[in-house]
Amino acid sequence: MHIDLSRNSSVKLYLQITKTLADRIQSGLLPQGTKLPSIRHLSSLLAVSPVTVSKAYAELESMNLVTCTQGKGCYVAEASVPIYHEGTQDLSWQMSLIDYLPRAQLWRNFNHSRKATYSFHIAAIQPELLPTREIIADTHRLSSENSDVMAAYGTFEGDLELREVFADHLSERGIPIVAEQLLVTSGAQQGIDLVARTFVGPGDVVYMEAPTYTGAIDVFTSRGAKVIMIPMDEEGMRIDILTRLCDTHPPKLIYTIPTFHNPTGVTLTMARRTQLLDLAQSYHCLIVEDDPFSDLYYKTKPPLSIKAHDQSGYVVYIKSFSKTVAPGCRIACVAATGSVMDRLVAAKSTTDLGSPLLTQKTLLPFLRNRLDQHLVSLREQIRDRLTVALNTLQRYAPPEVTWYAPEGGLNVWIKLPSMVDIPELERVADREGISFLPGAVCYAGGMDSNHIRISFSYTDKETLKSGLRKLCNLLGDILDHSVIVERKPIL
Amino acid sequence: MHIDLSRNSSVKLYLQITKTLADRIQSGLLPQGTKLPSIRHLSSLLAVSPVTVSKAYAELESMNLVTCTQGKGCYVAEASVPIYHEGTQDLSWQMSLIDYLPRAQLWRNFNHSRKATYSFHIAAIQPELLPTREIIADTHRLSSENSDVMAAYGTFEGDLELREVFADHLSERGIPIVAEQLLVTSGAQQGIDLVARTFVGPGDVVYMEAPTYTGAIDVFTSRGAKVIMIPMDEEGMRIDILTRLCDTHPPKLIYTIPTFHNPTGVTLTMARRTQLLDLAQSYHCLIVEDDPFSDLYYKTKPPLSIKAHDQSGYVVYIKSFSKTVAPGCRIACVAATGSVMDRLVAAKSTTDLGSPLLTQKTLLPFLRNRLDQHLVSLREQIRDRLTVALNTLQRYAPPEVTWYAPEGGLNVWIKLPSMVDIPELERVADREGISFLPGAVCYAGGMDSNHIRISFSYTDKETLKSGLRKLCNLLGDILDHSVIVERKPIL
Numbered sequence: 011m012h013i014d015l016s017r018n019s020s021v022k023l024y025l026q027i028t029k030t031l032a033d034r035i036q037s038g039l040l041p042q043g044t045k046l047p048s049i050r051h052l053s054s055l056l057a058v059s060p061v062t063v064s065k066a067y068a069e070l071e072s073m074n075l076v077t078c079t080q081g082k083g084c085y086v087a088e089a090s091v092p093i094y095h096e097g098t099q100d101l102s103w104q105m106s107l108i109d110y111l112p113r114a115q116l117w118r119n120f121n122h123s124r125k126a127t128y129s130f131h132i133a134a135i136q137p138e139l140l141p142t143r144e145i146i147a148d149t150h151r152l153s154s155e156n157s158d159v160m161a162a163y164g165t166f167e168g169d170l171e172l173r174e175v176f177a178d179h180l181s182e183r184g185i186p187i188v189a190e191q192l193l194v195t196s197g198a199q200q201g202i203d204l205v206a207r208t209f210v211g212p213g214d215v216v217y218m219e220a221p222t223y224t225g226a227i228d229v230f231t232s233r234g235a236k237v238i239m240i241p242m243d244e245e246g247m248r249i250d251i252l253t254r255l256c257d258t259h260p261p262k263l264i265y266t267i268p269t270f271h272n273p274t275g276v277t278l279t280m281a282r283r284t285q286l287l288d289l290a291q292s293y294h295c296l297i298v299e300d301d302p303f304s305d306l307y308y309k310t311k312p313p314l315s316i317k318a319h320d321q322s323g324y325v326v327y328i329k330s331f332s333k334t335v336a337p338g339c340r341i342a343c344v345a346a347t348g349s350v351m352d353r354l355v356a357a358k359s360t361t362d363l364g365s366p367l368l369t370q371k372t373l374l375p376f377l378r379n380r381l382d383q384h385l386v387s388l389r390e391q392i393r394d395r396l397t398v399a400l401n402t403l404q405r406y407a408p409p410e411v412t413w414y415a416p417e418g419g420l421n422v423w424i425k426l427p428s429m430v431d432i433p434e435l436e437r438v439a440d441r442e443g444i445s446f447l448p449g450a451v452c453y454a455g456g457m458d459s460n461h462i463r464i465s466f467s468y469t470d471k472e473t474l475k476s477g478l479r480k481l482c483n484l485l486g487d488i489l490d491h492s493v494i495v496e497r498k499p500i501l
Numbered sequence: 502m503h504i505d506l507s508r509n510s511s512v513k514l515y516l517q518i519t520k521t522l523a524d525r526i527q528s529g530l531l532p533q534g535t536k537l538p539s540i541r542h543l544s545s546l547l548a549v550s551p552v553t554v555s556k557a558y559a560e561l562e563s564m565n566l567v568t569c570t571q572g573k574g575c576y577v578a579e580a581s582v583p584i585y586h587e588g589t590q591d592l593s594w595q596m597s598l599i600d601y602l603p604r605a606q607l608w609r610n611f612n613h614s615r616k617a618t619y620s621f622h623i624a625a626i627q628p629e630l631l632p633t634r635e636i637i638a639d640t641h642r643l644s645s646e647n648s649d650v651m652a653a654y655g656t657f658e659g660d661l662e663l664r665e666v667f668a669d670h671l672s673e674r675g676i677p678i679v680a681e682q683l684l685v686t687s688g689a690q691q692g693i694d695l696v697a698r699t700f701v702g703p704g705d706v707v708y709m710e711a712p713t714y715t716g717a718i719d720v721f722t723s724r725g726a727k728v729i730m731i732p733m734d735e736e737g738m739r740i741d742i743l744t745r746l747c748d749t750h751p752p753k754l755i756y757t758i759p760t761f762h763n764p765t766g767v768t769l770t771m772a773r774r775t776q777l778l779d780l781a782q783s784y785h786c787l788i789v790e791d792d793p794f795s796d797l798y799y800k801t802k803p804p805l806s807i808k809a810h811d812q813s814g815y816v817v818y819i820k821s822f823s824k825t826v827a828p829g830c831r832i833a834c835v836a837a838t839g840s841v842m843d844r845l846v847a848a849k850s851t852t853d854l855g856s857p858l859l860t861q862k863t864l865l866p867f868l869r870n871r872l873d874q875h876l877v878s879l880r881e882q883i884r885d886r887l888t889v890a891l892n893t894l895q896r897y898a899p900p901e902v903t904w905y906a907p908e909g910g911l912n913v914w915i916k917l918p919s920m921v922d923i924p925e926l927e928r929v930a931d932r933e934g935i936s937f938l939p940g941a942v943c944y945a946g947g948m949d950s951n952h953i954r955i956s957f958s959y960t961d962k963e964t965l966k967s968g969l970r971k972l973c974n975l976l977g978d979i980l981d982h983s984v985i986v987e988r989k990p991i992l
Contacts, residue, residue, distance in 0.1 A: 012702055039847065101814045101839035103785045108753075110702045114847035116854065121657055121846075137652030149640035149863075161628030163828045166612055196687060200853040207723070211503055211601045212703075228851045232698070262599075294594045323592045337654045338858035348592035355612075356530065356605035360719045361852070362691040363607070366860045367829035372640075 012108050014212060014234055015056060023058055027066035028073075029455050030112060033231070035075045035086055037114040044105065046076060046084040112231045115224045115451045116199075127443030128477025133272060133302075133420045133465040134337055139391050141376060141384055145336055148375050164367040166359040168194025168343075172370045175378045176329075176343045183304070184318035185327065191347050193354055196365050197340040198302060201328035202226050204344065205263070205298050206233045208357040214262035217255070219247045221423075221452030221459065223272045223300065226265055235262075237454040246271065246278030249285045261295040269312045270303035273452050273463040274423045275416025280313045287316055290324040296350070297325045302333055303419040305385050308393040312418060323347035326354070331377060334388060339369045392420070392467050395474055399466035402475050406482035408489045420467040423449075426460050430488055435462075444481050503599050505703060505725055506547060514549055518557035519564075520946050521603060524722070526566045526577055527942075528605040535596065537567060537575040603722045606715045606942040607690075618934030619968025624763065624793075624911045624956040625828055630882050632867060632875055636827055639866050655858040657850040659685025659834075663861045666869045667820075667834045674795070675809035676818065682838050684845055687856050688831040689793060689821035693717050695835065696754070696789050696817050697724045699848040705753035708746070710738045712914075712943030712950065714763045714791065717756055726753075728945040737762065737769030740776045752786040760803045761794035764943050764954040765914045766907025771804045778807055781815040787841070788816045793824055794910040796876050799884040803909060814838040817845070822868060825879060830860045883911070883958050886965055890957035893966050897973035899980045911958040914940075917951050921979055926953075935972050 013030045015023055034040045046052070049067065053060040067084050070076040078084040120132060167173065173189035180187050195201040202225070210216060212234030218226065220239030230237050238259060240252045247266060264286065268278035278286070290297045299316045317327035327345040335341075346354055358364065376384075399422055400415055407413075410427040426432070432448045439446065449461030464481075466474055504521045506514055525531045537543070540558065544551040558575050561567045569575040611623060658664065664680035671678050686692040693716070701707060703725030709717065711730030721728050729750060731743045738757060755777065759769035769777070781788045790807045808818035818836040826832075837845055849855065867875075890913055891906055898904075901918040917923070923939045930937065940952030955972075957965055 037847070039844070100812075101841075104814055104840045106785060107700065107787070107841065108702075109699050109844050111699055111844055111847055111851075114850065117657060117847040117850040120654075120850070120854075132654070134654060140652040142652040146640075146643050149637075149643065152637050152640065161631040161633040161827065161829060163611075163623070163625060166608060196853040196857065199851070203852050207698075208600050208602055209598065211599075225851065225854075232848075232851060294597060296598070321591075323595055336652060336859075338652060340853060340855075340857040349595045350592075350598065353530065353600050353602055356528070356602055356608040357723075359605065359608040359611070360602075360690070360716065360723060361694050362687040362831060363611075363716075364831075366687065366831040366857060368827075368863060369857045369859050372859060 012110050012112075013056060015058070016213065016236070019236075024062045024065035024069065027052075027056070027058075027063065028069040031066065031070055032073060032075055033113040033455070034111075035070075037111075037118045039111060039114055040086050042086050042088055044086045046086070048083060110232065113228050116228050119224070119447060119451060126440070126445035128473060128480065129445050129468050130464045130466070130477065130481075131445040131447045132468055133463075134333065135388070135392070135420070135467045136470060138470070139388060139467075140334075140336060141380070142336055142338075144380070145339075145372060145376050149372050151375070152371060164364045164370070166355050166364045168192070168365055169367060169370040169374070172341075172374050172377070173343070175374065176331075179377070179381070180317075180327075180329070180345060184314040185345065186318075187345050191345055191351060193344045193346070193351065193358060194365050194370060195328075195342045195344055195358070196362070197332050198300060198328050198330035198342040199225055199229075200340075200361070201326075201342055201344040202265070202298065202300065203229050204354050204357050204361065205296070205326050205328075206230055206235075207361075208353050209296060209350075210235045210263060215259045217252055217261050217264045218454070219266060219271060219274075221273055221449060221461070222265070223267060224447075224451045226300065227452075227454050230265065231454060239454055242271070242274060242276055244276060246276050246282055247286070249282045249289070253285075253289060256289065256293060261290075261293055263296045263298060264290065265298045265300065266316075267300045267302070268316060269301055270306065270416055270419030272302065272419065273421050273447070273449070273461075275414050275419050275421055277312050277417070283313065283316045284319065287319055287324065291322065295324075299325050299327045301327065302330045305334060306389060306392060306420065307418040308389060308396055309417045317345060323350055326350065331373070331381075334385065335376065335381065336373065339373055341365070341369055341373055395466050395471055396422075398471050398474050399464065399478060402478040403482065406479045406486075408482065408486045410489055411482075411485060420465050422464045422466060424462050424464055426462065426485065427489060428460050430460070430485065432460070432462065435484065435488065438484055439481060442480050442484065444477050444484075446481070503601050503603075504547060506549070507704065507727070510727075515553045515556035515560065518543075518547070518549075518554065519560040522557065522561055523564060523566055524604040524946070525602075526561075528602075528609045530602060530605055531577050533577050533579055535577045537577070539574060601723065604719050607719050610715065610938060610942060617931070617936035619964060619971065620936050620959050621955045621957070621968065621972075622936040622938045623959055624954075625824065626879070626883070626911070626958045627961060629961070630879060630958075631825075631827060632871070633827055633829075635871070636830075636863060636867050640863050642866065643862060655855045655861070657846050657855045659683070659856055660858060660861040660865070663832075663865050663868070664834070666865065667822075670868070670872070671808075671818075671820070671836060675805040676836065677809075678836050682836055682842060684835045684837070684842065684849060685856050685861060686819075686833045686835055686849070687853070688823050689791060689819050689833040690716055690720075691831075691852070692817075692819040692833055692835040693756070693789065693791065694720050695845050695848050695852065696787070696819075697721055697726075698852075699844050700787060700841075701726045701754060706750045708743055708752050708755045709945070710757060710762060710765075712764055712940060712952070713756070714758060715938075715942045717791065718943075718945050721756065722945060730945055733762070733765060733767055735767060737767050737773055738777070740773045740780070744776075744780060747780065747784060752781075752784055754787045754789060755781065756789045756791065757807075758791045758793070759807060760792055761797065761907055761910030763793065763910065764912050764938070764940070764952075766905050766910050766912055768803050768908070774804065774807045775810065778810055778815065782813065786815075790816050790818045792819065793821045796825060797880060797883060797911065798909040799880060799887055800908045808836060814841055817841065822864070825876065826867065826872070827864065830864055832856070832860055832864055886957050886962055887913075889962050889965050890955065890969060893969040894973065897970045897977075899973065899977045901980055902973075902976060911956050913955045913957060915953050915955055917953065917976065918980060919951050921951070921976065923951070923953065926975065926979065929975055930972060933971050933975065935968050935975075937972070 447463040449459035707726040938954040940950035
């Protein structure tokens with residue numbers, strides 16, 4: 011693998027090496043049993059002293075990620091996930107092939123191999139609540155005119171009719187925008203990735219909320235960014251802390267999920283939205299506003315998006331239309347202006363020559379005519395599930411367990427007492443068919459976290475209830491001998 | 502923009518600066534009228550002497566890319582393409598936002614805005630020859646079972662049934678492979694991009710044919726690779742030259758289009774395929790075998806792919822199923838083994854969480870049952886067009902104009918006498934509604950080229966004939982006063 015060392019950083023070199031290797035081991039990119047390079051070899055490769063490498067290896071050993079034996083060297087420990095498949099060919103040379111994938115937590119946590127009866131790890135909506143049959147019926151109306159269109163390459167920006175529908179949708183939500191300022195992407199993930207590959211390079215400072223969406227961390231670290239995570243409170247990202255840090259570490263980009271934040275569920279207040287925009291203006295940096303959830307509010311409408319107040323093209327706004335309609339269609343849009351937009355379109359062309367027209371034309375009639383009505387009933391259905399989730403937690407969770415009750419989105423962020431070993435809980439839960447997202451993957455650098463994220467919208471209510479109860483019981487077993495503390499909501 | 506200077510390079514610093522700026526200006530990323538940074542400012546930014554920057558600016562001026570005026574500074578010249586749109590907002594700060602897009606020739610040359618009556622610039626197939634109506638009819642058979650599948654996220658690797666169809670298709674073509682060694686991508690472009698983002702970083706040496714596919718140059722330069730282009734002859738890439746260069750510049754990756762190469766049409770001989778694979782094995786580097794055209798042969802079947810002989814996972818093979826079936830569906834596959842495959846899948850997850858299931862499920866029945874039969878008739882149709890193209894050139898091209906007669910693919914690579922100013926020809930042709938691809942964009946670093954690429958499959962035979970005749974006449978006008986030379990095929 012490629013290890014980027016920053017010699018001017020306040021982070022010690024041995025910790026930088028530790029972090030890089032830990033990220034790769036925890037992502038499964040360095041499989042169990044892999045021999046790490048010898049201390050002598052790695053120190054000469056990185057031009058650091060052997061003591062530095064030796065300290066990094068000791069650190070990894072203390073994290074139980076590697077096992078070192080005198081005279082034999084260090085090996086990735088058994089606890090990590092074995093990923094590489096065996097073949098009959100001799101592929102051993104491949105292990106020396108350097109790559110630029112520092113982290114791959116999406117791959118590690120979300121691939122199809124993960125089938126759970128009580129599927130709480132994925133922030134998606136139960137297929138039965140989605141209008142997929144309707145959308146498939148819409149494909150029957152694809153006319154011969156469409157057929158000719160589809161035989162040609164689409165435009166890099168995406169289908170103009172669809173972008174017009176998106177423009178109307180966003181305008182109704184306070185974002186005054188025209189189709190020309192919109193780019194169709196293959197899901198919000200691609201939107202984040204396009205911004206990163208266009209504007210973020212090695213050493214650029216990217217601020218994110220702590221915690222945040224794990225897929226965004228994957229993206230920005232893959233660009234070699236210096237990711238700095240900003241603590242949150244009940245009003246969202248701590249802009250005061252961000253402001254202070256910007257003094258010494260000027261931002262290239264600030265990534266935020268201001269509305270029903272993933273994973274915490276917290277919404278950034280209007281006042282802080284304004285402060286954030288002011289900050290971007292004074293530093294001439296980009297804000298990436300990722301907005302998967304603003305239409306999924308269960309009490310009152312959330313505040314207007316940051317993009318709605320953006321007069322000078324500082325905000326790149328990313329809106330998924332996959333999650334609430336048809337995840338399998340991978341449709342999202344990115345709103346940006348001026349040369350920022352032009353450069354994103356240029357990057358899109360290099361990436362994949364534009365998103366498929368078939369999915370765009372298929373979703374068009376639904377998004378144009380029936381989305382709003384669908385969202386009304388979807389909100390109702392998911393609010394019911396949220397109620398079930400919160401009630402079940404209230405009733406069965408051990409008293410030491412606390413959570414934040416969200417007013418929108420698909421997740422509950424649960425804080426466990428520090429004596430709970432989350433990887434161990436994961437294994438026990440897995441045996442019962444329960445999956446959840448360990449909070450640690452929502453931090454850059456594998457920070458310790460006592461949290462887990464439960465997504466409550468992918469299973470039906472009965473399954474949700476019984477699965478959550480089982481999980482609470484497992485937690486109860488673990489905590490059986492611990493002291494009872496007072497319960498309060500917490501981030 | 503971000504300028505990467507390599508101080509150990511044999512290329513002089515002022516030429517590195519020239520190349521970076523020229524690439525951006527020629528891509529339209531620095532629009533007409535943009536003021537370049539002052540010599541003092543850029544020299545301090547890059548930590549080079551003012552003389553170096555001043556030489557770079559003089560070089561750009563001699564290329565007619567910028568205009569410098571004493572006391573006023575240097576501006577991007579009018580001849581370059583104006584791209585950035587105007588708005589009512591003040592977006593001027595955006596011009597100082599550094600990006601990592603060194604080049605964007607795909608964006609510059611292939612976006613929809615380019616509508617020509619005689620469309621010869623795009624290597625695509627006339628929509629009427631594609632089975633799009635059939636494929637749309639297939640969407641009507643998408644069952645409710647499929648509908649449930651589509652409401653969920655797909656897998657990162659792509660639909661298993663589709664990968665099984667791809668595996669059969671490739672096995673029939675001598676590539677013994679199973680579905681697990683295949684990754685579905687959004688077009689071949691994304692396949693190239695995934696390999697680059699996973700395995701290529703700043704300074705890594707990437708070898709390519711000279712000339713090559715412009716979209717691949719965009720991708721590898723965007724990763725900061727040191728791109729080295731290897732001359733070709735009638736047997737394809739000059740492996741002898743490549744071998745010598747590898748001594749001093751060991752390869753990280755070799756990108757090749759061995760069969761009916763784009764843009765030249767030349768096919769790499771079997772002997773050289775073996776040499777290339779041997780070379781990769783001795784340097785432990787990857788070969789990226791891009792294969793858009795092997796099914797489009799018009800005389801005899803081409804030699805087996807390099808991948809067919811790959812025993813140890815050195816070759817990443819990329820096969821588009823968009824071009825010959827449904828470009829609007831953006832479906833291709835990447836074949837790789839071992840940890841190379843695992844890492845590509847991890848990169849795919851970060852990029853877009855997997856390609857849309859709708860397009861995969863829609864194309865499945867056609868690709869499974871009717872592709873081979875479709876290819877038979879497609880070959881016949883396109884062979885007819887090739888004949889028309891070659892006959893028209895033979896009859897009407899001025900005698901100083903030469904070309905290589907391809908035995909497959911969609912392009913004719915035409916060499917013009919050096920006195921033809923190709924940008925000027927482009928403007929004149931554009932007025933007549935004729936588009937072609939200027940050869941210069943098929944070289945890294947904007948190398949001078951006397952070639953143009955004509956794609957003969959996107960228009961019907963009559964349009965092809967009359968457009969090519971017009972183009973020949975334009976060339977005749979230009980060459981009216983030049984000496985007549987003997988005609989022979991040439992690369």
